[in-house]
Amino acid sequence: MTLAVALDLLADDLAQLEGLLARVCDVEYRVLGGLLEHILSTRGKRVRPLVVLAAGRLFAYRPTTLLPAAAAIELLHTATLVHDDLIDHATARRGRPTLNTLTSGGATVLVGDYLFAQAAAFATATGSIRVVRVFSDVLQTICEGELRQIFSSGDWDQSIADYEAKIAGKTASLFAAAAEIGAILTAAPRSARRRLRAYGHELGMAFQIIDDIFDFTATEEELGKPVGSDLRQGTLTLPALYALRELPAENAITAYLQSSDGTREDLLAEAIQTVRDSPAIARAEQQARQRAACAKRLVAGLPAGPACELLATLAEHAVARRA
Amino acid sequence: MTLAVALDLLADDLAQLEGLLARVCDVEYRVLGGLLEHILSTRGKRVRPLVVLAAGRLFAYRPTTLLPAAAAIELLHTATLVHDDLIDHATARRGRPTLNTLTSGGATVLVGDYLFAQAAAFATATGSIRVVRVFSDVLQTICEGELRQIFSSGDWDQSIADYEAKIAGKTASLFAAAAEIGAILTAAPRSARRRLRAYGHELGMAFQIIDDIFDFTATEEELGKPVGSDLRQGTLTLPALYALRELPAENAITAYLQSSDGTREDLLAEAIQTVRDSPAIARAEQQARQRAACAKRLVAGLPAGPACELLATLAEHAVARRA
Numbered sequence: 001m002t003l004a005v006a007l008d009l010l011a012d013d014l015a016q017l018e019g020l021l022a023r024v025c026d027v028e029y030r031v032l033g034g035l036l037e038h039i040l041s042t043r044g045k046r047v048r049p050l051v052v053l054a055a056g057r058l059f060a061y062r063p064t065t066l067l068p069a070a071a072a073i074e075l076l077h078t079a080t081l082v083h084d085d086l087i088d089h090a091t092a093r094r095g096r097p098t099l100n101t102l103t104s105g106g107a108t109v110l111v112g113d114y115l116f117a118q119a120a121a122f123a124t125a126t127g128s129i130r131v132v133r134v135f136s137d138v139l140q141t142i143c144e145g146e147l148r149q150i151f152s153s154g155d156w157d158q159s160i161a162d163y164e165a166k167i168a169g170k171t172a173s174l175f176a177a178a179a180e181i182g183a184i185l186t187a188a189p190r191s192a193r194r195r196l197r198a199y200g201h202e203l204g205m206a207f208q209i210i211d212d213i214f215d216f217t218a219t220e221e222e223l224g225k226p227v228g229s230d231l232r233q234g235t236l237t238l239p240a241l242y243a244l245r246e247l248p249a250e251n252a253i254t255a256y257l258q259s260s261d262g263t264r265e266d267l268l269a270e271a272i273q274t275v276r277d278s279p280a281i282a283r284a285e286q287q288a289r290q291r292a293a294c295a296k297r298l299v300a301g302l303p304a305g306p307a308c309e310l311l312a313t314l315a316e317h318a319v320a321r322r323a
Numbered sequence: 324m325t326l327a328v329a330l331d332l333l334a335d336d337l338a339q340l341e342g343l344l345a346r347v348c349d350v351e352y353r354v355l356g357g358l359l360e361h362i363l364s365t366r367g368k369r370v371r372p373l374v375v376l377a378a379g380r381l382f383a384y385r386p387t388t389l390l391p392a393a394a395a396i397e398l399l400h401t402a403t404l405v406h407d408d409l410i411d412h413a414t415a416r417r418g419r420p421t422l423n424t425l426t427s428g429g430a431t432v433l434v435g436d437y438l439f440a441q442a443a444a445f446a447t448a449t450g451s452i453r454v455v456r457v458f459s460d461v462l463q464t465i466c467e468g469e470l471r472q473i474f475s476s477g478d479w480d481q482s483i484a485d486y487e488a489k490i491a492g493k494t495a496s497l498f499a500a501a502a503e504i505g506a507i508l509t510a511a512p513r514s515a516r517r518r519l520r521a522y523g524h525e526l527g528m529a530f531q532i533i534d535d536i537f538d539f540t541a542t543e544e545e546l547g548k549p550v551g552s553d554l555r556q557g558t559l560t561l562p563a564l565y566a567l568r569e570l571p572a573e574n575a576i577t578a579y580l581q582s583s584d585g586t587r588e589d590l591l592a593e594a595i596q597t598v599r600d601s602p603a604i605a606r607a608e609q610q611a612r613q614r615a616a617c618a619k620r621l622v623a624g625l626p627a628g629p630a631c632e633l634l635a636t637l638a639e640h641a642v643a644r645r646a
Binding site for chain 2: 086088104116117129143144147
């Protein structure tokens, strides 16, 4: 199944999801409405809600609870991006200025909080306390993952296991939650629910590793933000960690991390080029492909049909996509 | 009933609540645990959970759901304080340094988010989707109230109605939610639930007005933070608004709000003294007393007994307390 066919299968659900998300901006207080519109009008790829919607069709199909669940996952993701961009002083996302460049840091914190609340409201609208539990658990996990990332910034002595633990927390956990929530709402038996959760985890890992590769290999136009944002924040991702393994103790990456303001931009460009030219990119891609293959194997054990094929297609797409 | 007797009635519940809150710090990631401990070891007055616990004893009494609900409300309040202090660049709260003075702004945002998630987990632990709905609704209302406050900072042309709308959103809504959640969990009939919600609102309004008075009249030691914090943020509260009504167009308050850095501290002290010496304080106190009296009248319509007396005592205490 191609991604286009897969998306066609869910076209109605996706259109309704857009309707739910658009209504979030429809608030009495205009200042808030304007800020929400700026955030929600830059459409993401909607990968996480796709996971909810596909998993949620495997057994029973109940769109009235599935759609709010998909909206909850997308808004939770959006809220974390709003806070992340503020924390990272990021200026662009998806080719548009970030909220923190348009309003104060304080207002940005509060709009993010508002989005968390709105996400929680959608989770509640499923009527399932189990869904809300998965939702609150994953938010804790994401925050912890982000904190681990902040406090390990600039530390080039991290292991691959440290990196994996961090992206498991900050990214894969939400994919796992998306799949599990779909499983709960489709009334999947326990074994299928576990399988779906594991699928979400592997898919999320693959997705994040590929994103981390793009941060080195894509253009600013493709990324919708400056190249090398991770390294700029002192965040060492898989490509950088693999490259460091092969480089001498003194190298362009550690030189950048130790540099002071004056020479930073030149050194950053050099560090990015060093990673790009190294075998680290190919090795990281291989890791992502292994994760995606694992995700595909996991869905192979689920009831055959379009929903199952769709999940497999998402796993293929995670590693085949362009930035 | 005196407050001491009232607190004695709930001594067991309150001890268990402290146990639940202490366990929040018990996380695997030590850096996070340390930051949570700093926040949660500075015990607040626990007024909001007291409202949950008292309202939750009016009809059925089910401590297994009531205690997590009380913890949810207290942690939601704590999370908003963590973000507020960051936004306001506040340096002290309850006599101790704020989290934002001890760690980065980014980590402060994430610890606040983590506390929201933990609060949501406690709300979920009640097993009641209606409780979770009240919880997510009130978080939206609080964020909107805070945003309104930020965007009206320094605007001395606000009406009393603007002030009331803001404190209704940022403070009274949480008291109303606390009372309503208690009502849901005690299986109160609809009329009693509405009455409790209205009680919470009036109590919260009284509480905030008194806090806003203390910000002018108390000492730094009593407050646990610098005097005049609101005015320093450009936030015009009821005492300042009442004072402005009687003052000429050029006065100490507007002079402070228009001042630039060099002369600000002197002008702030003068503005505070102006409010303190004006009849505005007495008028604001009268407003708070009216709100508290209204809260007391509302509980008079509930089933008589210790829980009802406790709610009345809380209303009396809101306006009789010292800073």
